[in-house]
Amino acid sequence: MTDRRLFTRKLDLARGAVDMSHGSGGKAMAQLVRELFAAAFANPLLDQGNDQAAFDPPAGRMVVTTDGFVVSPLFFPGGDIGSLAVHGTVNDVAMAGAVPLYLTAGFILEEGFPLADLKRLVESMAHAAREAGVSIVTGDTKVVERGKGDGVFITTTGIGVVPPGVAPSGERARPGDAILVSGTMGDHGVAIMSTRENLSFETDIRSDSVALHGLVAGMVAAVPDVHVLRDPTRGGLATTLNEIAHQSGVGMLLREAAIPLKAEVAAACELLGLDPLYVANEGKLIAICAAEDADRLLAAMRAHPLGAEAAIIGTVIEDSHRFVQMETRFGGKRIVDWLSGEQLPRIC
Incomplete structure:
Protein backbone atom coordinates (compact mmCIF):
# COMPACT_ATOMS: atom_id res chain seq x y z
CA MET A 1 0.00 0.00 0.00
CA PRO A 163 -22.33 -25.35 -6.77
CA PRO A 164 -23.19 -27.81 -9.58
CA GLY A 165 -26.85 -28.81 -9.76
CA VAL A 166 -28.11 -25.80 -7.79
CA ALA A 167 -30.24 -23.23 -9.66
CA PRO A 168 -32.87 -21.41 -7.56
CA SER A 169 -34.54 -18.57 -9.44
CA GLY A 170 -37.61 -16.37 -9.13
CA GLU A 171 -39.32 -17.84 -12.19
CA ARG A 172 -39.20 -21.47 -10.96
CA ALA A 173 -42.18 -21.52 -8.55
CA ARG A 174 -44.75 -24.11 -9.68
CA PRO A 175 -48.34 -24.86 -8.59
CA GLY A 176 -48.27 -27.30 -5.70
CA ASP A 177 -44.90 -26.07 -4.38
CA ALA A 178 -44.51 -25.36 -0.67
CA ILE A 179 -43.58 -21.89 0.61
CA LEU A 180 -41.26 -21.72 3.62
CA VAL A 181 -39.66 -18.94 5.67
CA SER A 182 -36.59 -19.29 7.87
CA GLY A 183 -37.95 -17.42 10.90
CA THR A 184 -39.84 -14.47 12.32
CA MET A 185 -40.79 -11.59 10.05
CA GLY A 186 -40.29 -7.84 10.49
CA ASP A 187 -37.53 -7.76 13.10
CA HIS A 188 -35.14 -5.46 11.21
CA GLY A 189 -37.68 -2.86 10.13
CA VAL A 190 -39.21 -2.60 13.58
CA ALA A 191 -35.77 -2.27 15.21
CA ILE A 192 -34.98 0.65 12.89
CA MET A 193 -38.32 2.39 13.40
CA SER A 194 -38.25 1.88 17.18
CA THR A 195 -34.82 3.50 17.31
CA ARG A 196 -35.92 6.44 15.16
CA GLU A 197 -39.02 7.05 17.27
CA ASN A 198 -37.25 6.41 20.62
CA LEU A 199 -39.73 3.69 21.48
CA SER A 200 -38.93 1.17 24.20
CA PHE A 201 -40.54 -2.18 24.87
CA GLU A 202 -40.30 -4.72 27.67
CA THR A 203 -38.22 -6.91 25.34
CA ASP A 204 -35.56 -5.24 23.21
CA ILE A 205 -36.28 -5.52 19.49
CA ARG A 206 -33.08 -6.12 17.56
CA SER A 207 -32.38 -6.26 13.86
CA ASP A 208 -32.05 -9.77 12.46
CA SER A 209 -29.18 -8.63 10.20
CA VAL A 210 -26.95 -11.66 9.56
CA ALA A 211 -25.30 -13.52 6.69
CA LEU A 212 -27.44 -16.47 5.53
CA HIS A 213 -24.98 -18.35 3.31
CA GLY A 214 -24.35 -21.03 5.94
CA LEU A 215 -28.06 -21.74 6.26
CA VAL A 216 -28.40 -21.86 2.48
CA ALA A 217 -25.49 -24.31 2.19
CA GLY A 218 -27.28 -26.73 4.52
CA MET A 219 -30.53 -26.31 2.63
CA VAL A 220 -29.13 -27.01 -0.83
CA ALA A 221 -27.15 -29.95 0.54
CA ALA A 222 -30.44 -31.48 1.71
CA VAL A 223 -32.55 -30.39 -1.28
CA PRO A 224 -30.36 -29.35 -4.24
CA ASP A 225 -33.40 -28.59 -6.39
CA VAL A 226 -34.77 -25.73 -4.30
CA HIS A 227 -36.91 -23.83 -6.80
CA VAL A 228 -36.71 -20.31 -5.33
CA LEU A 229 -34.64 -18.55 -2.66
CA ARG A 230 -35.22 -14.90 -1.85
CA ASP A 231 -34.51 -12.61 1.11
CA PRO A 232 -37.55 -10.44 1.94
CA THR A 233 -35.85 -7.09 2.54
CA ARG A 234 -37.55 -3.84 1.43
CA GLY A 235 -41.27 -4.43 1.08
CA GLY A 236 -41.07 -7.45 3.37
CA LEU A 237 -42.60 -10.87 2.90
CA ALA A 238 -45.68 -9.62 1.05
CA THR A 239 -43.90 -7.67 -1.68
CA THR A 240 -41.25 -10.34 -2.19
CA LEU A 241 -43.87 -13.06 -2.69
CA ASN A 242 -45.69 -10.82 -5.18
CA GLU A 243 -42.44 -10.41 -7.10
CA ILE A 244 -41.98 -14.19 -7.26
CA ALA A 245 -45.62 -14.78 -8.24
CA HIS A 246 -45.27 -12.37 -11.16
CA GLN A 247 -41.94 -13.84 -12.25
CA SER A 248 -43.31 -17.38 -12.21
CA GLY A 249 -46.83 -16.64 -13.47
CA VAL A 250 -48.51 -18.28 -10.46
CA GLY A 251 -50.60 -17.42 -7.43
CA MET A 252 -49.91 -18.10 -3.78
CA LEU A 253 -52.06 -19.00 -0.79
CA LEU A 254 -50.62 -18.21 2.64
CA ARG A 255 -51.83 -19.21 6.11
CA GLU A 256 -51.66 -16.23 8.46
CA ALA A 257 -51.48 -18.45 11.54
CA ALA A 258 -48.37 -20.19 10.18
CA ILE A 259 -46.28 -17.03 9.64
CA PRO A 260 -43.74 -16.65 12.50
CA LEU A 261 -43.92 -13.27 14.25
CA LYS A 262 -42.50 -12.14 17.58
CA ALA A 263 -45.13 -10.81 19.99
CA GLU A 264 -43.11 -7.64 20.59
CA VAL A 265 -42.78 -7.02 16.84
CA ALA A 266 -46.54 -7.47 16.40
CA ALA A 267 -47.15 -5.01 19.26
CA ALA A 268 -44.71 -2.47 17.81
CA CYS A 269 -46.30 -2.74 14.37
CA GLU A 270 -49.72 -2.08 15.88
CA LEU A 271 -48.36 0.96 17.72
CA LEU A 272 -46.60 2.30 14.61
CA GLY A 273 -49.47 1.52 12.25
CA LEU A 274 -47.43 -0.98 10.22
CA ASP A 275 -48.37 -4.30 8.65
CA PRO A 276 -45.58 -6.75 9.59
CA LEU A 277 -45.95 -8.54 6.26
CA TYR A 278 -44.50 -5.43 4.57
CA VAL A 279 -41.72 -4.75 7.09
CA ALA A 280 -38.13 -5.38 6.01
CA ASN A 281 -36.00 -8.31 7.13
CA GLU A 282 -32.21 -8.58 6.83
CA GLY A 283 -31.60 -12.07 8.18
CA LYS A 284 -34.48 -14.18 6.91
CA LEU A 285 -35.21 -15.99 3.66
CA ILE A 286 -38.10 -17.39 1.67
CA ALA A 287 -37.70 -20.84 0.11
CA ILE A 288 -40.03 -22.49 -2.40
CA CYS A 289 -39.66 -26.18 -3.23
CA ALA A 290 -41.61 -29.15 -4.52
CA ALA A 291 -44.20 -30.36 -2.00
CA GLU A 292 -42.48 -33.74 -1.64
CA ASP A 293 -39.25 -31.97 -0.59
CA ALA A 294 -40.85 -29.61 1.92
CA ASP A 295 -40.42 -31.66 5.10
CA ARG A 296 -36.80 -32.47 4.25
CA LEU A 297 -36.05 -28.83 3.53
CA LEU A 298 -37.80 -27.70 6.71
CA ALA A 299 -35.75 -30.16 8.77
CA ALA A 300 -32.52 -28.89 7.21
CA MET A 301 -33.50 -25.30 7.99
CA ARG A 302 -34.41 -26.07 11.60
CA ALA A 303 -31.13 -27.92 12.06
CA HIS A 304 -29.27 -24.62 11.55
CA PRO A 305 -29.34 -21.91 14.27
CA LEU A 306 -30.57 -19.32 11.77
CA GLY A 307 -33.49 -21.52 10.75
CA ALA A 308 -34.62 -22.76 14.16
CA GLU A 309 -38.00 -21.02 13.78
CA ALA A 310 -38.52 -22.00 10.14
CA ALA A 311 -42.06 -22.78 9.04
CA ILE A 312 -44.12 -23.83 6.03
CA ILE A 313 -46.46 -20.88 5.51
CA GLY A 314 -48.33 -21.63 2.30
CA THR A 315 -48.65 -23.15 -1.14
CA VAL A 316 -48.11 -22.04 -4.72
CA ILE A 317 -51.37 -22.24 -6.69
CA GLU A 318 -52.55 -21.79 -10.26
CA ASP A 319 -53.79 -18.23 -10.78
CA SER A 320 -53.64 -16.33 -14.04
CA HIS A 321 -54.02 -13.08 -12.07
CA ARG A 322 -50.87 -13.92 -10.06
CA PHE A 323 -52.48 -12.90 -6.78
CA VAL A 324 -50.98 -13.61 -3.37
CA GLN A 325 -53.86 -14.50 -1.03
CA MET A 326 -53.94 -15.27 2.67
CA GLU A 327 -56.25 -17.35 4.83
CA THR A 328 -56.76 -15.16 7.90
CA ARG A 329 -56.90 -16.32 11.49
CA PHE A 330 -60.67 -15.78 11.34
CA GLY A 331 -61.21 -18.14 8.41
CA GLY A 332 -61.60 -15.59 5.64
CA LYS A 333 -59.34 -14.76 2.72
CA ARG A 334 -57.75 -11.51 1.64
CA ILE A 335 -55.45 -10.33 -1.12
CA VAL A 336 -51.88 -9.57 -0.01
CA ASP A 337 -50.93 -6.92 -2.54
CA TRP A 338 -47.67 -5.23 -3.44
CA LEU A 339 -46.47 -2.52 -1.08
CA SER A 340 -47.99 0.79 -2.16
CA GLY A 341 -45.82 3.84 -1.51
CA GLU A 342 -43.03 3.94 1.06
CA GLN A 343 -43.87 2.42 4.43
CA LEU A 344 -40.37 2.55 5.92
CA PRO A 345 -37.92 4.91 4.19
CA ARG A 346 -34.16 4.31 4.46
CA ILE A 347 -34.53 0.91 6.08
CA CYS A 348 -31.36 -0.57 4.57
Whole structure:
Protein backbone atom coordinates (compact mmCIF):
# COMPACT_ATOMS: atom_id res chain seq x y z
CA MET A 1 0.00 0.00 0.00
CA THR A 2 1.00 3.68 0.23
CA ASP A 3 4.50 4.40 1.57
CA ARG A 4 4.08 5.23 5.26
CA ARG A 5 7.06 7.65 5.09
CA LEU A 6 4.71 10.16 3.44
CA PHE A 7 3.06 10.78 6.79
CA THR A 8 4.62 12.33 9.88
CA ARG A 9 1.55 12.11 12.10
CA LYS A 10 -1.13 9.43 12.39
CA LEU A 11 -4.82 10.12 11.89
CA ASP A 12 -6.62 11.26 15.03
CA LEU A 13 -9.18 8.47 15.00
CA ALA A 14 -10.47 9.44 18.45
CA ARG A 15 -11.25 13.13 17.89
CA GLY A 16 -10.75 13.82 14.18
CA ALA A 17 -13.35 14.22 11.45
CA VAL A 18 -13.63 13.63 7.73
CA ASP A 19 -12.67 16.68 5.69
CA MET A 20 -12.71 17.41 1.98
CA SER A 21 -9.02 16.53 1.62
CA HIS A 22 -9.87 12.92 2.49
CA GLY A 23 -11.54 12.66 -0.92
CA SER A 24 -8.98 14.65 -2.88
CA GLY A 25 -6.81 11.80 -4.10
CA GLY A 26 -3.79 13.29 -2.31
CA LYS A 27 -1.83 12.54 0.84
CA ALA A 28 -4.78 12.90 3.22
CA MET A 29 -6.85 10.41 1.27
CA ALA A 30 -3.96 7.97 1.01
CA GLN A 31 -3.48 8.19 4.76
CA LEU A 32 -7.17 7.57 5.46
CA VAL A 33 -7.15 4.56 3.16
CA ARG A 34 -3.94 3.14 4.62
CA GLU A 35 -4.59 3.70 8.33
CA LEU A 36 -8.29 2.90 8.39
CA PHE A 37 -9.68 0.94 5.43
CA ALA A 38 -6.63 -1.08 4.36
CA ALA A 39 -5.73 -1.87 7.96
CA ALA A 40 -9.21 -3.21 8.74
CA PHE A 41 -9.88 -5.05 5.47
CA ALA A 42 -6.35 -6.45 4.91
CA ASN A 43 -6.12 -9.48 2.61
CA PRO A 44 -3.69 -10.50 -0.17
CA LEU A 45 -5.81 -9.09 -3.02
CA LEU A 46 -6.50 -5.76 -1.33
CA ASP A 47 -2.90 -5.48 -0.14
CA GLN A 48 -1.73 -5.29 -3.77
CA GLY A 49 -2.73 -1.63 -3.52
CA ASN A 50 -4.17 -1.37 -7.02
CA ASP A 51 -7.42 0.23 -8.18
CA GLN A 52 -8.74 -3.23 -9.00
CA ALA A 53 -8.38 -6.79 -7.73
CA ALA A 54 -6.96 -9.36 -10.16
CA PHE A 55 -7.67 -13.03 -9.50
CA ASP A 56 -8.30 -16.25 -11.37
CA PRO A 57 -12.03 -16.93 -11.77
CA PRO A 58 -13.36 -19.81 -9.66
CA ALA A 59 -14.61 -22.94 -11.36
CA GLY A 60 -18.35 -23.01 -11.87
CA ARG A 61 -21.16 -20.58 -12.60
CA MET A 62 -20.50 -17.16 -11.12
CA VAL A 63 -22.96 -14.78 -9.47
CA VAL A 64 -22.51 -10.99 -9.26
CA THR A 65 -24.75 -8.60 -7.34
CA THR A 66 -24.61 -4.93 -6.38
CA ASP A 67 -26.26 -3.03 -3.55
CA GLY A 68 -26.42 0.35 -1.84
CA PHE A 69 -26.95 1.16 1.84
CA VAL A 70 -28.41 4.39 3.21
CA VAL A 71 -29.96 3.16 6.48
CA SER A 72 -30.82 5.73 9.12
CA PRO A 73 -29.74 5.64 11.91
CA LEU A 74 -26.25 4.39 11.08
CA PHE A 75 -26.10 2.41 14.34
CA PHE A 76 -29.12 0.41 15.49
CA PRO A 77 -29.89 -2.49 17.86
CA GLY A 78 -28.34 -5.59 16.32
CA GLY A 79 -26.09 -3.89 13.76
CA ASP A 80 -24.96 -0.84 11.83
CA ILE A 81 -24.58 0.26 8.22
CA GLY A 82 -21.18 -1.47 7.99
CA SER A 83 -22.24 -4.96 9.03
CA LEU A 84 -25.53 -4.53 7.15
CA ALA A 85 -23.63 -3.80 3.93
CA VAL A 86 -21.79 -7.11 4.24
CA HIS A 87 -24.82 -9.14 5.30
CA GLY A 88 -27.10 -7.69 2.63
CA THR A 89 -24.63 -8.32 -0.17
CA VAL A 90 -23.67 -11.81 0.99
CA ASN A 91 -27.36 -12.68 1.21
CA ASP A 92 -28.08 -11.51 -2.32
CA VAL A 93 -25.30 -13.81 -3.54
CA ALA A 94 -26.53 -16.67 -1.35
CA MET A 95 -30.08 -16.44 -2.71
CA ALA A 96 -28.70 -17.83 -5.97
CA GLY A 97 -27.53 -20.85 -3.97
CA ALA A 98 -24.00 -19.50 -4.36
CA VAL A 99 -21.00 -19.51 -2.05
CA PRO A 100 -19.97 -15.85 -1.51
CA LEU A 101 -16.28 -15.14 -2.13
CA TYR A 102 -15.47 -11.46 -2.68
CA LEU A 103 -16.91 -8.03 -1.98
CA THR A 104 -16.08 -4.54 -3.17
CA ALA A 105 -17.07 -1.46 -1.17
CA GLY A 106 -17.53 2.21 -1.99
CA PHE A 107 -17.90 4.82 0.75
CA ILE A 108 -19.57 8.22 0.29
CA LEU A 109 -18.51 10.22 3.36
CA GLU A 110 -19.88 13.56 4.53
CA GLU A 111 -17.48 16.30 5.55
CA GLY A 112 -17.41 16.53 9.36
CA PHE A 113 -18.32 12.89 10.02
CA PRO A 114 -16.39 11.77 13.14
CA LEU A 115 -13.46 9.47 12.37
CA ALA A 116 -14.25 7.54 15.55
CA ASP A 117 -17.65 6.61 14.15
CA LEU A 118 -16.14 5.78 10.76
CA LYS A 119 -13.58 3.53 12.45
CA ARG A 120 -16.36 1.77 14.34
CA LEU A 121 -18.31 1.17 11.12
CA VAL A 122 -15.28 -0.04 9.18
CA GLU A 123 -14.26 -2.44 11.95
CA SER A 124 -17.82 -3.76 12.15
CA MET A 125 -17.80 -4.30 8.40
CA ALA A 126 -14.45 -6.10 8.58
CA HIS A 127 -15.71 -8.34 11.39
CA ALA A 128 -18.86 -9.22 9.44
CA ALA A 129 -16.77 -10.06 6.36
CA ARG A 130 -14.47 -12.33 8.37
CA GLU A 131 -17.46 -14.11 9.91
CA ALA A 132 -18.95 -14.62 6.45
CA GLY A 133 -15.66 -15.89 5.03
CA VAL A 134 -15.49 -13.22 2.32
CA SER A 135 -12.73 -10.77 1.41
CA ILE A 136 -13.24 -7.09 0.63
CA VAL A 137 -10.83 -6.91 -2.29
CA THR A 138 -11.15 -3.37 -3.64
CA GLY A 139 -13.00 -0.17 -2.90
CA ASP A 140 -13.33 3.57 -3.28
CA THR A 141 -13.86 6.63 -1.09
CA LYS A 142 -15.49 9.94 -1.94
CA VAL A 143 -16.28 12.96 0.27
CA VAL A 144 -19.21 15.36 -0.16
CA GLU A 145 -19.62 18.77 1.46
CA ARG A 146 -21.17 19.15 4.89
CA GLY A 147 -24.95 19.06 4.62
CA LYS A 148 -24.95 17.24 1.27
CA GLY A 149 -24.75 13.72 2.68
CA ASP A 150 -25.89 11.99 5.83
CA GLY A 151 -22.71 10.74 7.44
CA VAL A 152 -21.98 7.62 5.40
CA PHE A 153 -23.49 5.84 2.42
CA ILE A 154 -22.00 2.50 1.29
CA THR A 155 -22.20 0.73 -2.07
CA THR A 156 -21.09 -2.85 -2.58
CA THR A 157 -20.61 -5.56 -5.17
CA GLY A 158 -20.63 -9.25 -4.27
CA ILE A 159 -19.18 -12.17 -6.21
CA GLY A 160 -19.83 -15.86 -5.59
CA VAL A 161 -19.89 -19.25 -7.27
CA VAL A 162 -22.84 -21.65 -7.57
CA PRO A 163 -22.33 -25.35 -6.77
CA PRO A 164 -23.19 -27.81 -9.58
CA GLY A 165 -26.85 -28.81 -9.76
CA VAL A 166 -28.11 -25.80 -7.79
CA ALA A 167 -30.24 -23.23 -9.66
CA PRO A 168 -32.87 -21.41 -7.56
CA SER A 169 -34.54 -18.57 -9.44
CA GLY A 170 -37.61 -16.37 -9.13
CA GLU A 171 -39.32 -17.84 -12.19
CA ARG A 172 -39.20 -21.47 -10.96
CA ALA A 173 -42.18 -21.52 -8.55
CA ARG A 174 -44.75 -24.11 -9.68
CA PRO A 175 -48.34 -24.86 -8.59
CA GLY A 176 -48.27 -27.30 -5.70
CA ASP A 177 -44.90 -26.07 -4.38
CA ALA A 178 -44.51 -25.36 -0.67
CA ILE A 179 -43.58 -21.89 0.61
CA LEU A 180 -41.26 -21.72 3.62
CA VAL A 181 -39.66 -18.94 5.67
CA SER A 182 -36.59 -19.29 7.87
CA GLY A 183 -37.95 -17.42 10.90
CA THR A 184 -39.84 -14.47 12.32
CA MET A 185 -40.79 -11.59 10.05
CA GLY A 186 -40.29 -7.84 10.49
CA ASP A 187 -37.53 -7.76 13.10
CA HIS A 188 -35.14 -5.46 11.21
CA GLY A 189 -37.68 -2.86 10.13
CA VAL A 190 -39.21 -2.60 13.58
CA ALA A 191 -35.77 -2.27 15.21
CA ILE A 192 -34.98 0.65 12.89
CA MET A 193 -38.32 2.39 13.40
CA SER A 194 -38.25 1.88 17.18
CA THR A 195 -34.82 3.50 17.31
CA ARG A 196 -35.92 6.44 15.16
CA GLU A 197 -39.02 7.05 17.27
CA ASN A 198 -37.25 6.41 20.62
CA LEU A 199 -39.73 3.69 21.48
CA SER A 200 -38.93 1.17 24.20
CA PHE A 201 -40.54 -2.18 24.87
CA GLU A 202 -40.30 -4.72 27.67
CA THR A 203 -38.22 -6.91 25.34
CA ASP A 204 -35.56 -5.24 23.21
CA ILE A 205 -36.28 -5.52 19.49
CA ARG A 206 -33.08 -6.12 17.56
CA SER A 207 -32.38 -6.26 13.86
CA ASP A 208 -32.05 -9.77 12.46
CA SER A 209 -29.18 -8.63 10.20
CA VAL A 210 -26.95 -11.66 9.56
CA ALA A 211 -25.30 -13.52 6.69
CA LEU A 212 -27.44 -16.47 5.53
CA HIS A 213 -24.98 -18.35 3.31
CA GLY A 214 -24.35 -21.03 5.94
CA LEU A 215 -28.06 -21.74 6.26
CA VAL A 216 -28.40 -21.86 2.48
CA ALA A 217 -25.49 -24.31 2.19
CA GLY A 218 -27.28 -26.73 4.52
CA MET A 219 -30.53 -26.31 2.63
CA VAL A 220 -29.13 -27.01 -0.83
CA ALA A 221 -27.15 -29.95 0.54
CA ALA A 222 -30.44 -31.48 1.71
CA VAL A 223 -32.55 -30.39 -1.28
CA PRO A 224 -30.36 -29.35 -4.24
CA ASP A 225 -33.40 -28.59 -6.39
CA VAL A 226 -34.77 -25.73 -4.30
CA HIS A 227 -36.91 -23.83 -6.80
CA VAL A 228 -36.71 -20.31 -5.33
CA LEU A 229 -34.64 -18.55 -2.66
CA ARG A 230 -35.22 -14.90 -1.85
CA ASP A 231 -34.51 -12.61 1.11
CA PRO A 232 -37.55 -10.44 1.94
CA THR A 233 -35.85 -7.09 2.54
CA ARG A 234 -37.55 -3.84 1.43
CA GLY A 235 -41.27 -4.43 1.08
CA GLY A 236 -41.07 -7.45 3.37
CA LEU A 237 -42.60 -10.87 2.90
CA ALA A 238 -45.68 -9.62 1.05
CA THR A 239 -43.90 -7.67 -1.68
CA THR A 240 -41.25 -10.34 -2.19
CA LEU A 241 -43.87 -13.06 -2.69
CA ASN A 242 -45.69 -10.82 -5.18
CA GLU A 243 -42.44 -10.41 -7.10
CA ILE A 244 -41.98 -14.19 -7.26
CA ALA A 245 -45.62 -14.78 -8.24
CA HIS A 246 -45.27 -12.37 -11.16
CA GLN A 247 -41.94 -13.84 -12.25
CA SER A 248 -43.31 -17.38 -12.21
CA GLY A 249 -46.83 -16.64 -13.47
CA VAL A 250 -48.51 -18.28 -10.46
CA GLY A 251 -50.60 -17.42 -7.43
CA MET A 252 -49.91 -18.10 -3.78
CA LEU A 253 -52.06 -19.00 -0.79
CA LEU A 254 -50.62 -18.21 2.64
CA ARG A 255 -51.83 -19.21 6.11
CA GLU A 256 -51.66 -16.23 8.46
CA ALA A 257 -51.48 -18.45 11.54
CA ALA A 258 -48.37 -20.19 10.18
CA ILE A 259 -46.28 -17.03 9.64
CA PRO A 260 -43.74 -16.65 12.50
CA LEU A 261 -43.92 -13.27 14.25
CA LYS A 262 -42.50 -12.14 17.58
CA ALA A 263 -45.13 -10.81 19.99
CA GLU A 264 -43.11 -7.64 20.59
CA VAL A 265 -42.78 -7.02 16.84
CA ALA A 266 -46.54 -7.47 16.40
CA ALA A 267 -47.15 -5.01 19.26
CA ALA A 268 -44.71 -2.47 17.81
CA CYS A 269 -46.30 -2.74 14.37
CA GLU A 270 -49.72 -2.08 15.88
CA LEU A 271 -48.36 0.96 17.72
CA LEU A 272 -46.60 2.30 14.61
CA GLY A 273 -49.47 1.52 12.25
CA LEU A 274 -47.43 -0.98 10.22
CA ASP A 275 -48.37 -4.30 8.65
CA PRO A 276 -45.58 -6.75 9.59
CA LEU A 277 -45.95 -8.54 6.26
CA TYR A 278 -44.50 -5.43 4.57
CA VAL A 279 -41.72 -4.75 7.09
CA ALA A 280 -38.13 -5.38 6.01
CA ASN A 281 -36.00 -8.31 7.13
CA GLU A 282 -32.21 -8.58 6.83
CA GLY A 283 -31.60 -12.07 8.18
CA LYS A 284 -34.48 -14.18 6.91
CA LEU A 285 -35.21 -15.99 3.66
CA ILE A 286 -38.10 -17.39 1.67
CA ALA A 287 -37.70 -20.84 0.11
CA ILE A 288 -40.03 -22.49 -2.40
CA CYS A 289 -39.66 -26.18 -3.23
CA ALA A 290 -41.61 -29.15 -4.52
CA ALA A 291 -44.20 -30.36 -2.00
CA GLU A 292 -42.48 -33.74 -1.64
CA ASP A 293 -39.25 -31.97 -0.59
CA ALA A 294 -40.85 -29.61 1.92
CA ASP A 295 -40.42 -31.66 5.10
CA ARG A 296 -36.80 -32.47 4.25
CA LEU A 297 -36.05 -28.83 3.53
CA LEU A 298 -37.80 -27.70 6.71
CA ALA A 299 -35.75 -30.16 8.77
CA ALA A 300 -32.52 -28.89 7.21
CA MET A 301 -33.50 -25.30 7.99
CA ARG A 302 -34.41 -26.07 11.60
CA ALA A 303 -31.13 -27.92 12.06
CA HIS A 304 -29.27 -24.62 11.55
CA PRO A 305 -29.34 -21.91 14.27
CA LEU A 306 -30.57 -19.32 11.77
CA GLY A 307 -33.49 -21.52 10.75
CA ALA A 308 -34.62 -22.76 14.16
CA GLU A 309 -38.00 -21.02 13.78
CA ALA A 310 -38.52 -22.00 10.14
CA ALA A 311 -42.06 -22.78 9.04
CA ILE A 312 -44.12 -23.83 6.03
CA ILE A 313 -46.46 -20.88 5.51
CA GLY A 314 -48.33 -21.63 2.30
CA THR A 315 -48.65 -23.15 -1.14
CA VAL A 316 -48.11 -22.04 -4.72
CA ILE A 317 -51.37 -22.24 -6.69
CA GLU A 318 -52.55 -21.79 -10.26
CA ASP A 319 -53.79 -18.23 -10.78
CA SER A 320 -53.64 -16.33 -14.04
CA HIS A 321 -54.02 -13.08 -12.07
CA ARG A 322 -50.87 -13.92 -10.06
CA PHE A 323 -52.48 -12.90 -6.78
CA VAL A 324 -50.98 -13.61 -3.37
CA GLN A 325 -53.86 -14.50 -1.03
CA MET A 326 -53.94 -15.27 2.67
CA GLU A 327 -56.25 -17.35 4.83
CA THR A 328 -56.76 -15.16 7.90
CA ARG A 329 -56.90 -16.32 11.49
CA PHE A 330 -60.67 -15.78 11.34
CA GLY A 331 -61.21 -18.14 8.41
CA GLY A 332 -61.60 -15.59 5.64
CA LYS A 333 -59.34 -14.76 2.72
CA ARG A 334 -57.75 -11.51 1.64
CA ILE A 335 -55.45 -10.33 -1.12
CA VAL A 336 -51.88 -9.57 -0.01
CA ASP A 337 -50.93 -6.92 -2.54
CA TRP A 338 -47.67 -5.23 -3.44
CA LEU A 339 -46.47 -2.52 -1.08
CA SER A 340 -47.99 0.79 -2.16
CA GLY A 341 -45.82 3.84 -1.51
CA GLU A 342 -43.03 3.94 1.06
CA GLN A 343 -43.87 2.42 4.43
CA LEU A 344 -40.37 2.55 5.92
CA PRO A 345 -37.92 4.91 4.19
CA ARG A 346 -34.16 4.31 4.46
CA ILE A 347 -34.53 0.91 6.08
CA CYS A 348 -31.36 -0.57 4.57
